[in-house]
Amino acid sequence: MISLKRNTKYELTPAKGLRSRNIYNPSSKADFKISRGKFFDFLTCQRCFYLDRVKGVVSPSLPGWSLNAATDELLKKEFDICREKRQPHRLFPQYDLEHIIPFDHPDLNKWRDSLRAGLMSRHRDTNIILTGGVDDIWINTNTEEIIVVDYKSQANRRPVEVWSYLSSVYHQGYKVQLDFYAYLLKKMKFKVAKTGYFLVCNGNKEANGFYGNMKFSETLIPYDTSTDWIEKEVDKMYDLMNSTYLPKHNTSCENCAYAARRAEFENL
DSSP states (O other): OOOOOBOTTSOBOOOOSBOSSSOOOTTOOSOEEEEHHHHHHHHHOHHHHHHHHTTOBOOOOOOOOHHHHHHHHHHHHHHHHHHHHTOOOTTGGGGTOTTEEEOOOTTHHHHHOTTTOOEEEEOTTSSEEEEEOOSEEEEETTTOOEEEEEEEEEOOSSOOOHHHHHHOGGGHHHHHHHHHHHHHHHHTTOOBOSEEEEEEEEEOOOSSOOTTOOOEEEEEEEEEOOOTTHHHHHHHHHHHHTOSSOOOOOTTOHHHHHHHHHHHHHTO
8 A cells, every 4th residue: 555644734745754753862861652552563573663763764654443443432431331330341241240340540541542641661760661552441349450451343254252363363463462551550550460351343244234334243352461571572672772783674574575675676
């Protein structure tokens, strides 16, 4: 897909391919935020991550997922009603989760705001601030442990099942997402439950027509989060950001392959 740069008025504007701000400077002591998405970029391709965060190379933009965002927003409204009433969500009884209710905290809306706030924790004694915008947090009223939750929307003909969903190669990033949020909450001194949940809304593509409606099935997928590995990877990420060497690319990275092939033809 070819992407054209536009300003806030949606007018075409020159694409320079470089940022002038939000670039990591190893000699600076100022706090520098690394989001959950950028951390996943580091895990995916270190060269792309380094060029982005340290050199300011701007990757082509992608369109927003407006339908997914709308589903998330509606779910948040629904769970907020349960939060206000301090009662389990309508889905919980069928999963024997009547002891779980949405977690009420004055900073919840900040934690949900991935662009301006989110969950935050400083990495060791560095200037790196790790951030992530969580969809929701529930609480186990029996143990007082909070539970990390992420909403997912899809339209798949296959039924949503725990093993197939979590084992899908395309969902490994989802698990990193929940691991990362659980890690941040632990660093923020919260008591976090081992098991988090994906609330998967699956659109029905087998209906006879659209007729202004799309029916969704709703499935809770439990996932046992793992946070022990994250600190070590963040250490590696920090070392890379303070390095002067361009790291090797992931041989399966399509961005790197495109850049290399394009350079070959442009240098003929």
